[in-house]
Amino acid sequence: MPKISVIVPVYNVENYIEKCIESILSQTYTDFELLLINDGSSDKSGSICDAYVNKDERIRVFHKKNEGVSIARNLGIKRSLGEWICFVDSDDWVENLYLEKFVENKELDEDTMVSQGIMYDFISSSDENFPFFIYPDKICAEEEFADLFTKYNLLHNGCPVSKLYNKNLLVKKSIYFNPSISTHEDHLFVLTYLLYCKKIILSSSIPYHYMIRNELSLSTKYHTSEELIEVSRLLIEKIIQCKSKYHFSQDCFNRAISAFGLRQLLVAARNSHQNNYHDVFADLRDRKELFLNHFVAKNLTNSLFLVLLFNNVPDCFLYRLIRLQRNLKKLL
Incomplete structure (x- = not known):
């Protein structure tokens, strides 16, 4: 039975x-198994x-x-x-201390998460x-989490990589990736695991290399308004x-709820179309109190849109503004 x-x-x-594989096989810590989940690749990945x-x-x-990817990870x-x-994502790589830094601390209880840098x-x-x-x-014990979340932005770190999870806790609490969504499913996984943690171990090690290429990234892919809502x-x-x-x-809460909840609704509005924009705008208006009390605006465009939305400007006018903004972005 491998440790990891x-x-x-x-x-x-x-x-x-x-x-990626070679970097994992080169680990100084050797008590592990490597599971390669080939998710129907059409190139040579499976044979490799x-x-x-x-x-x-x-x-x-x-x-x-x-x-x-969610079903593959599950x-x-x-x-x-x-x-x-x-x-580990298959187009990334890790330094040879990646696994060792996870287990070098002996205080690994079942309800623990270990997190390294990226x-x-x-x-x-x-x-x-x-x-x-x-x-x-x-x-950090559970009573220190409040300070931890505020000081180190842990709620913002939704990357499932560069973290160590307890298998028994995942299974016992049925913590899996949600296959019905294709964005932020990893963030939801991490947040769910955090809800059952009683100890968080942070490491100053930064052994994980997240590769940024010129190719289309997942973060730039189109998602429907319905999925984003x-x-x-x-x-x-x-x-x-x-x-x-x-x-x-409260400041930590405002930043997290803005970045990973309310901004998804603004992207949903931007991605709306002729047949659904009334419903999309209605969903945003249903979240009016959250927007008014907790939203941290990052640009004037979002602030202006919300002012118009919550002051009952006709939906057709708002939709024309969104279309104009999209067209201007294409031109630029």
Whole structure:
């Protein structure tokens, strides 16, 4: 029984998967298994994974039809044998201390999460790499979480990678990725796990390299208004639950609810179309109190739109403004 199960969802990454696998096999900590979940790749990714099975007995490969990253990760959780679970994305790579830094602290109880920093690694760009989410070496009990969330923006770190989760807690509390949404499903997973934590261990290590390429990223993909409204509802619900349990500062709550709940509604409005904009605007008006009491506006455009929305400007006029804004962005 390995101590750690490393789960890697794989989909059409033939140019990157070998570097990812090699980086995991090069770990200084060796008591792990590597689960490669091939999510119906149409390129050579699946055969590359199969070739590695013969090179290292710690590797297991699962081939399935393409159903998305959430179902692939969930399959990895269910098939894992380790006491602890971590994730690596198949087009990223990790330094050789990635796993060791997770377990070097001996205070790993079932209701614990360990979180390390992440390095943003730019490809084909003049931008320099920079660390994303930097933490000190710190062990925090539940009564310290409020200060922790405020000081280190933990609610904003929705990346499932560079964290260690307890397998038994995941299964016992049925914590899995939501396959019905394709954005922020990872953030919902992390927030749900946090609701059951009694200890958080932070590490100053930054061994995870999150690769930023010129290709279309998930964050720029189009999502329907209906999906974004559902995502907003789920995120707001989780953040309110975290606030109720851990009693962190109002400023921390406002920033989190704005960034990961209310802004999804604004994107939903921007993505609305002729047949659904009335319903979308109605959903925003239903959240009026949250907007008025907690929204932290980042630009004048959003502020102006909300003023018009909440002052009963006709929907048809608001929709024309949104279309004009979209057209101007295309021109620019």
